[in-house]
Amino acid sequence: MITVDEALERLFALVKPLDTEEVPLIDAAGRVLARDVTAMRDQPPFAASAMDGYAVRGAEVAPGAIFAVIGEAAAGHAYDGAVDPGQTVRIFTGAPLPKGADRVIIQEDVAREGDRITLGQSPESNDNVRPAGCDFRKGQTMTAPRRLRPADIALLASMNIPFVPVRRKPQVALISTGDELVMPGETPGPDQIIASNTFGLKALLEDHGARARVLPIARDTIRSLETAFDLAQGADLIVTIGGASVGDHDLVGRVAGDLGMDRAFYTVAMRPGKPLMAGRMGDAAMIGLPGNPVSAMVCGHVFVVPMISAMLGLGATPAPRHTARLAAPLPANGPREHYMRARITPRGILAEDRQDSSLLSILAHAEALLVRPVRDPARAAGDQVEYLPL
Ligand SMILES: Nc1nc2c(c(=O)[nH]1)N[C@H]1C(S)=C(S)[C@@H](COP(=O)(O)OP(=O)(O)OC[C@H]3O[C@@H](n4cnc5c(N)ncnc54)[C@H](O)[C@@H]3O)O[C@H]1N2
Numbered sequence: 323m324i325t326v327d328e329a330l331e332r333l334f335a336l337v338k339p340l341d342t343e344e345v346p347l348i349d350a351a352g353r354v355l356a357r358d359v360t361a362m363r364d365q366p367p368f369a370a371s372a373m374d375g376y377a378v379r380g381a382e383v384a385p386g387a388i389f390a391v392i393g394e395a396a397a398g399h400a401y402d403g404a405v406d407p408g409q410t411v412r413i414f415t416g417a418p419l420p421k422g423a424d425r426v427i428i429q430e431d432v433a434r435e436g437d438r439i440t441l442g443q444s445p446e447s448n449d450n451v452r453p454a455g456c457d458f459r460k461g462q463t464m465t466a467p468r469r470l471r472p473a474d475i476a477l478l479a480s481m482n483i484p485f486v487p488v489r490r491k492p493q494v495a496l497i498s499t500g501d502e503l504v505m506p507g508e509t510p511g512p513d514q515i516i517a518s519n520t521f522g523l524k525a526l527l528e529d530h531g532a533r534a535r536v537l538p539i540a541r542d543t544i545r546s547l548e549t550a551f552d553l554a555q556g557a558d559l560i561v562t563i564g565g566a567s568v569g570d571h572d573l574v575g576r577v578a579g580d581l582g583m584d585r586a587f588y589t590v591a592m593r594p595g596k597p598l599m600a601g602r603m604g605d606a607a608m609i610g611l612p613g614n615p616v617s618a619m620v621c622g623h624v625f626v627v628p629m630i631s632a633m634l635g636l637g638a639t640p641a642p643r644h645t646a647r648l649a650a651p652l653p654a655n656g657p658r659e660h661y662m663r664a665r666i667t668p669r670g671i672l673a674e675d676r677q678d679s680s681l682l683s684i685l686a687h688a689e690a691l692l693v694r695p696v697r698d699p700a701r702a703a704g705d706q707v708e709y710l711p712l
């Protein structure tokens with residue numbers, strides 16, 4: 323058995339950042355920027371009014387000052403002429419400031435009669451002007467790698483970047499194994515259950531930037547597993563679920579080995595998730611997760627998501643941990659790193675009473691995986707602990 327850290331190191335050695343592709347900006351949300359991109363223009367490209375009002379020469383602003391209105395500037399419709407002393411241009415938010423003007427008086431501070439305005443007794447002191455390039459300058463870069471959030475997409479649009487260089491999405495093949503499993507919607511026999519892990523993992527991995535294919539369930543036969551591995555061809559990462567332990571029907575390691583899997587490790591000192599295996603199969607990395615539903619999902623968070631991030635060029639780093647105070651005491655931990663399902667309460671982090679690795683209802687209710695290090699001594703309420711947010 324190796325440690326979780328050692329397992330992660332060996333998993334990172336199985337993958338590398340994938341190649342780059344260009345996608346239309348409209349499809350770039352959530353993708354990982356692969357190269358720095360550079361703004362094609364200043365924003366705003368001209369000094370612009372921030373308010374609806376009147377553009378004037380700032381030096382002339384005084385309580386009760388009078389100006390002659392000589393024209394209008396609206397967004398997309400600049401005023402061509404200049405504002406000379408004693409003159410003003412009616413202006414709207416987003417319009418270019420006319421030559422000569424350097425201040426906008428909001429219309430609330432102005433009385434207008436025909437083509438004449440009179441300022442109120444206390445015009446506000448803001449100039450209400452957005453200088454050219456105050457948001458960003460031509461040549462300014464957005465640096466890679468970066469997972470593109472909605473605000474980044476808006477910024478890229480504003481920078482006039484219609485196509486975005488991103489990492490190719492890792493293609494993941496998900497294989498559930500076991501004679502007891504049927505697909506959701508099918509009618510299970512009396513000794514059967516519904517396959518859940520592939521669906522949970524697909525959601526998790528796609529949330530982190532992969533594209534996952536759920537393959538047909540492999541039966542507990544060599545032939546059926548061989549067919550499943552065959553169907554997985556073309557994937558960057560093959561994930562099997564179940565059949566990883568020591569039972570007579572746990573055939574995944576054997577079949578993968580017969581098909582040429584170069585094994586990196588088998589079994590990790592963690593709970594849940596002990597019977598984990600990994601290696602390389604041809605062009606793909608392969609990771610064999612334990613079948614217990616919570617074990618499979620915990621291994622998804624602790625191992626598979628960081629592998630996906632590494633393939634996306636985001637670096638080979640463990641899932642980020644947070645810290646919290648314990649809401650209740652915990653007994654000493656044993657020889658395996660324990661990922662306890664927990665909730666974040668006003669009193670601190672609280673481990674669920676029931677920690678069996680089959681309990682999806684508890685996992686779905688949990689907000690965190692509270693990490694107990696190997697041989698961690700008993701802990702008191704108020705002690706600081708680490709957790710992975712779910
Ligand atoms: N003698 C030992 N027995 C077991 C050990 C051990 O060390 N010695 N390890 C236990 C641990 S820990 C785990 S975890 C499980 C993992 O076993 P497998 O990976 O071989 O998983 P299966 O036996 O195929 O399934 C376990 C459990 O999970 C259910 N399952 C499987 N796949 C799915 C799926 N896609 N969706 C929903 N549920 C699934 C399956 O029906 C079983 O109930 O082994 C322990 N045994």
Ligand code: MOO
Nearest residue numbers: 594595596617679
């Ligand atoms: O991975 Mo097993 O849960 O460690 O139940």
